Amino acid sequence: MVSWGDGEESSDYQSSDSDNDALNTIYDSEYCGSDDGLPAARCKCRKVAGRFVAFEGWQTGRRFLGCDVQEGRRCDYMKWIDGEWPMNLKKALGKLWEMYGAQKHGRTSDALDHFEQKFKLHDEISKLHKDLKMAQDELKTVIGEKQMTLALKAKAEQALIDARAELDQKKLIDAHHSNMHKVLRIRAEKERDQMKQERDLMKKERDEVKADKRKLEFIIGDFLKQKEEHRSKMKKIIQIALE
Structure with a gap:
């Protein structure tokens, strides 16, 4: 089962997989736009955080809040909405991305x-x-x-x-x-x-x-x-x- 945490701050994740500026995302019509929490989460730029879905490595599919600045460099704010995937799912996702990279190289x-x-x-x-x-x-x-x-x-x-x-x-x-x-x-x-x-x-x-x-x-x-x-x-x- 996937664990749904109360939220993980970006300070807990310093690897490139957790960097909002470098992490690839995918559009999800059911989870997009700005945070609508009460109060709404704000990034380090003091802007209302945006909602994203990760699409990279073993983080694929995890929802998170991040800087939603459209112009200029985004700050490194990140707050995970979904908890980490189980280890077997991480391995499966990692293998799929490895196969994708090999196929792309081929x-x-x-x-x-x-x-x-x-x-x-x-x-x-x-x-x-x-x-x-x-x-x-x-x-x-x-x-x-x-x-x-x-x-x-x-x-x-x-x-x-x-x-x-x-x-x-x-x-x-x-x-x-x-x-x-x-x-x-x-x-x-x-x-x-x-x-x-x-x-x-x-x-x-x-x-x-x-x-x-x-x-x-x-x-x-x-x-x-x-x-x-x-x-x-x-x-x-x-x-x-x-x-």
């Missing part, structure tokens, strides 16, 4: 771990951004070089076409010269074969450019996919940390 450690993991993910994502930028720059360089090569090949092909047209024109003009016609025909066929070979070579190089471009697109796709996976992972970690 949550703080978990939160710190989550934030540390968040910063690590941020660094990884930044690195992925840099790698992706380098890959994109490299892709632009390769594409630029290939486009220049194709432009040169197209120019050479056009030059060959123009040369062939010129030869055809000469062949028509010199048609009456059979020997010359034969020579020009052989030469034109030779150039045609050469043009075909060069055209095949250009086609091969274009195919290689397309293959290189597809490879680079796959690389970029992998980078973007990895980036999205890291972003999703970071969001989940942040959600867990906020919970």
Whole structure:
């Protein structure tokens, strides 16, 4: 059973658990406001004492009167309304507060771990951004070089076409010269074969450019996919940390 004393003055309790300025309290609608005793108790500030309910350690739940100054430093006046709790209840309350402190410390450690993991993910994502930028720059360089090569090949092909047209024109003009016609025909066929070979070579190089471009697109796709996976992972970690 809880003993209900006639009141204990603050001079009997000098520990931090009994310090009105440091002791945490909890609101109780059935026990709040100022003391309504006759006469009303007054603190060392000569003000009417306030009614409080302790919410700390093994004092949890005990009602007391204390300084109720709203502004400025409160005096150390304290008068317990409830007597001390039985020893088994004190031990139980102490154990509960110890468990609460351990759980609070654990949550703080978990939160710190989550934030540390968040910063690590941020660094990884930044690195992925840099790698992706380098890959994109490299892709632009390769594409630029290939486009220049194709432009040169197209120019050479056009030059060959123009040369062939010129030869055809000469062949028509010199048609009456059979020997010359034969020579020009052989030469034109030779150039045609050469043009075909060069055209095949250009086609091969274009195919290689397309293959290189597809490879680079796959690389970029992998980078973007990895980036999205890291972003999703970071969001989940942040959600867990906020919970």
